[in-house]
Amino acid sequence: MIWLSKRRYILGMLLPTLLVYLVYIILPVIVSFYYSFTTYTGIGAAEFVGLKNYVTLWQDSLFWISLKNTFIILVVSIMFLLPGAFLLALLLNLKIKSGNAIKALNFAPSIIAPILVGLIWVFILDPQMGLINVFAKSLGLNQLALQWIGGKTLTPYSIGVVFTWQMIGFLATVFLAGLKMIPRDVYESSSIDGAGKLQQLLSITIPMLNETVKINVVLIITGVFKIFETVLLLTNGGPNHLSEVLVTYMYNVTFTSGEYGYGMSIATVTFLLTMVFSLVYMGLSKKNIEE
Amino acid sequence: MKRKLSIILIVCFVILGLAACGKNGNAGETAPAKTAGNSDGTDAANKSTGNDGNAQKAVTLSIAMHVANVKDQEPYMYGIIQKFQEKYPNIKIDLQGADTQEHVKKMKMMAQSYTLPDIFWMLPAPAKEMNKAGLLLDLNEFLQDNPEIAASIDSKMVNAYQDGGKQFGLPYQALVTGLWYNKALFDQYGLKVPETYDELLAAAKVFKKNNVVTIAKGAKDTFSTWAFLGMLTRYGFFDKIDKIQAGTEKFENPDFLKLFNKIDELRINGAFPDNVTTLSYFQAVEMFTAGKAAMLDAGVWETKKIESSPIAKTVGFSWGPTFADGAGNQKIAMAVAAAPLVASEKVKEDAAKYDAVTKFFGFFYSQDGAAVMAENEAPPVVKYTGNVDKEKYPVYADVISKLNEPGWDRPAAQPDLVLSEAVANQLNDSIYGVINGIYKPAEALKLIDSKVSK
Numbered sequence: 001m002i003w004l005s006k007r008r009y010i011l012g013m014l015l016p017t018l019l020v021y022l023v024y025i026i027l028p029v030i031v032s033f034y035y036s037f038t039t040y041t042g043i044g045a046a047e048f049v050g051l052k053n054y055v056t057l058w059q060d061s062l063f064w065i066s067l068k069n070t071f072i073i074l075v076v077s078i079m080f081l082l083p084g085a086f087l088l089a090l091l092l093n094l095k096i097k098s099g100n101a102i103k104a105l106n107f108a109p110s111i112i113a114p115i116l117v118g119l120i121w122v123f124i125l126d127p128q129m130g131l132i133n134v135f136a137k138s139l140g141l142n143q144l145a146l147q148w149i150g151g152k153t154l155t156p157y158s159i160g161v162v163f164t165w166q167m168i169g170f171l172a173t174v175f176l177a178g179l180k181m182i183p184r185d186v187y188e189s190s191s192i193d194g195a196g197k198l199q200q201l202l203s204i205t206i207p208m209l210n211e212t213v214k215i216n217v218v219l220i221i222t223g224v225f226k227i228f229e230t231v232l233l234l235t236n237g238g239p240n241h242l243s244e245v246l247v248t249y250m251y252n253v254t255f256t257s258g259e260y261g262y263g264m265s266i267a268t269v270t271f272l273l274t275m276v277f278s279l280v281y282m283g284l285s286k287k288n289i290e291e
Numbered sequence: 292m293k294r295k296l297s298i299i300l301i302v303c304f305v306i307l308g309l310a311a312c313g314k315n316g317n318a319g320e321t322a323p324a325k326t327a328g329n330s331d332g333t334d335a336a337n338k339s340t341g342n343d344g345n346a347q348k349a350v351t352l353s354i355a356m357h358v359a360n361v362k363d364q365e366p367y368m369y370g371i372i373q374k375f376q377e378k379y380p381n382i383k384i385d386l387q388g389a390d391t392q393e394h395v396k397k398m399k400m401m402a403q404s405y406t407l408p409d410i411f412w413m414l415p416a417p418a419k420e421m422n423k424a425g426l427l428l429d430l431n432e433f434l435q436d437n438p439e440i441a442a443s444i445d446s447k448m449v450n451a452y453q454d455g456g457k458q459f460g461l462p463y464q465a466l467v468t469g470l471w472y473n474k475a476l477f478d479q480y481g482l483k484v485p486e487t488y489d490e491l492l493a494a495a496k497v498f499k500k501n502n503v504v505t506i507a508k509g510a511k512d513t514f515s516t517w518a519f520l521g522m523l524t525r526y527g528f529f530d531k532i533d534k535i536q537a538g539t540e541k542f543e544n545p546d547f548l549k550l551f552n553k554i555d556e557l558r559i560n561g562a563f564p565d566n567v568t569t570l571s572y573f574q575a576v577e578m579f580t581a582g583k584a585a586m587l588d589a590g591v592w593e594t595k596k597i598e599s600s601p602i603a604k605t606v607g608f609s610w611g612p613t614f615a616d617g618a619g620n621q622k623i624a625m626a627v628a629a630a631p632l633v634a635s636e637k638v639k640e641d642a643a644k645y646d647a648v649t650k651f652f653g654f655f656y657s658q659d660g661a662a663v664m665a666e667n668e669a670p671p672v673v674k675y676t677g678n679v680d681k682e683k684y685p686v687y688a689d690v691i692s693k694l695n696e697p698g699w700d701r702p703a704a705q706p707d708l709v710l711s712e713a714v715a716n717q718l719n720d721s722i723y724g725v726i727n728g729i730y731k732p733a734e735a736l737k738l739i740d741s742k743v744s745k
Contacts, residue, residue, distance in 0.1 A: 150568035258712035
């Protein structure tokens with residue numbers, strides 16, 4: 001194995017993957033960035049317009065709506081998904097009958113294609129034929145039969161709930177892996193010292209899961225900024241773009257309106273926001289650990 | 292040993308990587324067409340004889356369409372291709388299909404790498420751009436060589452695809468749009484099938500009281516605004532559009548505002564489904580064919596579906612309401628060129644391929660091609676001399692009778708098809724904005740103007 005540690009062999013081993021990464025990830029990002037400074041329509045030559053697309057973006061109310069919706073989903077997800085996944089992992093960590101089957105069931109929403117997730121939830125959230133409203137009306141609770149999707153306000157919150165449902169099993173599995181990594185003897189020692197379950201949770205489990213929490217928060221941030229199919233299926237961004245998120249709005253501008261240049265400026269901003277959020281969060285959490 | 296194994300693995304990965312990055316040899320050109328009636332897998336076609344008796348070189352034409360399943364979704368195109376291959380056994384068709392948006396995206400990408408299919412369907416605005424970029428075949432020569440075809444297609448439809456002296460495409464199909472109506476529902480509530488806006492509004496009020504949807508629509512698919520685009524022509528769209536595009540007139544003008552106010556009035560009076568915002572166009576069609584809506588905003592592409600539905604016997608087709616305060620001619624029938632069938636400029640580099648392309652266009656616009664269209668209940672692009680069985684196809688017969696009704700003028704195009712993609716998209720969005728109750732009429736028009744000025 002000594003020869004494998006030589007730099008030229010390591011480089012040789014990394015090169016194919018690096019090439020694929022450069023060609024399929026880095027290069028498209030650079031190309032998108034370039035097109036964001038043009039009025040490209042998808043055909044013919046791209047005309048360089050400098051920062052015009054970014055100025056338009058700044059003044060585009062629909063961009064701000066899609067950004068706001070993305071943040072609403074992010075906040076809903078962090079509020080419910082993170083603690084929910086943690087609590088679920090704690091439950092899954094208990095030695096219970098059919099534990100493996102329950103773990104598999106919890107993971108199921110994560111392996112369903114997002115397009116199907118959207119389809120399933122249309123039948124739950126639709127104001128006219130959706131399960132929630134039909135059920136509420138059948139109980140005489142008409143005031144609870146709201147416009148969960150397709151209205152002016154509730155759609156991003158509903159999407160946040162759908163995203164939570166979709167991701168909770170996956171994030172719980174990540175938490176569960178983290179829980180399994182915590183040495184048993186730490187709990188045993190604390191028990192001998194008289195620590196109760198709550199104390200163990202607050203003083204051992206949560207601090208020792210710090211890295212796992214960090215990974216899950218980054219997964220939520222990147223996941224939320226990538227939401228596409230669910231919105232497409234639930235509302236297609238409507239009514240009139242009021243439920244667009246950044247990616248669906250970018251898609252609409254780029255491929256439906258044929259404004260490739262402007263669409264790429266939205267893509268660039270989305271990319272930068274995701275990077276900034278993830279890096280800032282990682283930086284802050286690192287600082288907390290050091291302190 | 293490990294070192295050798297590692298080197299072998301690296302070499303394998305590199306080879307696989309290069310193979311994946313390499314040109315795929317254009318599978319479409321080598322694979323026998325799935326749709327080919329004569330794809331027997333032999334080389335017999337290589338030296339086959341056409342009907343003209345001349346030994347001809349085997350040619351494969353790639354055709355790309357805007358629907359995922361051409362056989363089911365565009366059966367007349369599929370049928371024409373089958374018949375064409377029977378007539379010209381040396382020409383194989385490699386037929387590809389993708390959903391409209393996906394198809395347009397794919398064509399744009401292929402345009403960038405100069406790998407466009409030989410013949411393909413395209414939206415008018417990007418087709419015009421492709422023509423400007425010199426990517427499309429000029430079909431003037433084809434029309435000059437086939438004067439009977441040139442004479443059999445409505446001149447407005449042919450002119451719609453001319454730019455810079457080039458005939459960059461020919462109409463793929465007649466875009467015939469308006470309002471389908473279920474006469475049984477109108478009869479049930481003692482209403483007249485509306486011919487004017489006032490009659491439509493009166494009907495909407497009665498239908499609302501009886502929990503019947505007046506016009507089935509689905510806002511999730513914002514492209515489904517056909518009847519309202521037709522109404523726009525009754526407020527002088529084609530008298531104004533040049534000025535609007537030149538910047539001397541605006542979408543937010545008194546005439547268009549009248550129409551948008553009327554759309555708003557229809558909304559207030561419950562003419563549209565309560566859940567219009569979460570309905571798709573396809574759900575709206577289902578709503579109509581299930582007898583739950585009195586009217587449907589759509590086109591004749593739904594003929595076959597309606598014909599096979601339980602309401603077939605009571606369905607009729609109308610051009611939509613006329614307006615007492617409209618601008619210009621009110622008797623406008625939206626029967627125009629839909630989108631062009633275009634050919635790649637590159638086919639000219641290969642004489643056999645060019646010949647095959649012209650043969651295909653020749654067949655498509657022949658009476659044989661029109662007969663296939665009629666068999667599949669699609670309105671032929673050319674003047675069709677055949678008959679329609681009224682007993683067997685009552686819905687289609689009604690459409691054809693409307694098309695032949697005297698006294699109705701045809702506009703140059705459907706309004707959104709003369710606009711850029713961005714403006715057309717905003718126009719649809721603004722119409723739905725009013726239907727959804729999200730935009731006030733003036734606000735909706737202002738949004739279109741802001742797109743035009745961009």
